[in-house]
Amino acid sequence: ETGVTQSPTHLIKTRGQQVTLRCSSQSGHNTVSWYQQALGQGPQFIFQYYREEENGRGNFPPRFSGLQFPNYSSELNVNALELDDSALYLCASSFGVTPAEQYFGPGTRLTVT
Amino acid sequence: RKEVEQDPGPFNVPEGATVAFNCTYSNSASQSFFWYRQDCRKEPKLLMSVYSSGNEDGRFTAQLNRASQYISLLIRDSKLSDSATYLCVVKAAGNKLTFGGGTRVLVKP
Numbered sequence: 001e002t003g004v005t006q007s008p009t010h011l012i013k014t015r016g017q018q019v020t021l022r023c024s025s026q027s028g029h030n031t032v033s034w035y036q037q038a039l040g041q042g043p044q045f046i047f048q049y050y051r052e053e054e055n056g057r058g059n060f061p062p063r064f065s066g067l068q069f070p071n072y073s074s075e076l077n078v079n080a081l082e083l084d085d086s087a088l089y090l091c092a093s094s095f096g097v098t099p100a101e102q103y104f105g106p107g108t109r110l111t112v113t
Numbered sequence: 114r115k116e117v118e119q120d121p122g123p124f125n126v127p128e129g130a131t132v133a134f135n136c137t138y139s140n141s142a143s144q145s146f147f148w149y150r151q152d153c154r155k156e157p158k159l160l161m162s163v164y165s166s167g168n169e170d171g172r173f174t175a176q177l178n179r180a181s182q183y184i185s186l187l188i189r190d191s192k193l194s195d196s197a198t199y200l201c202v203v204k205a206a207g208n209k210l211t212f213g214g215g216t217r218v219l220v221k222p
Contacts, residue, residue, distance in 0.1 A: 045211065048209070105156060
């Protein structure tokens with residue numbers, strides 16, 4: 001096991017609602033990256049947080065936002081949910097500002113109806 | 114064109130056989146390369162990093178061809194437990210990992 005935990009494991013929301021997903025990084029890691037993985041596709045980079053600051057962002061709209069806390073845990077917030085937001089959301093923990101290897105949590109499966 | 118492309122498969126492999134597949138990447142400035150393994154409805158797990166000189170880890174061999182911009186993974190003596198989706202991952206300068214869509218491998222008795 002990687003030591004990276006995510007909550008909740010599953011979530012069902014209605015279009016237009018807001019959701020918050022949580023991630024606890026592996027001990028000693030100070031970087032958290034978030035990915036969206038649609039069914040049958042590879043994970044897509046949403047953004048990364050390093051020492052509480054956003055440190056890179058993929059092609060996702062501003063309604064995807066995040067936070068990292070002093071203990072390096074992190075939240076992903078998605079506003080105005082759309083049906084296409086249904087996916088597995090993965091967080092990955094690593095050390096350093098340009099990490100070579102990342103360790104994934106089990107993911108949160110979000111279904112938007 | 115996608116930044117990282119993989120044959121989605123599936124590759125149906127008899128147990129004990131060898132299977133190999135490639136991944137192509139478009140960014141010539143890419144610096145680091147990895148293979149991750151993902152089991153059905155589970156998170157990706159790092160299988161191995163890919164080094165310029167090629168590297169081997171047990172039954173798994175990874176190669177990098179910078180000139181043609183592809184990496185490869187070869188699995189020898191396939192086991193039933195090797196059935197999974199293999200994700201090619203490329204990192205350019207900075208912090209973003211770019212994943213391919215994955216190659217599905219099914220090892221059958």
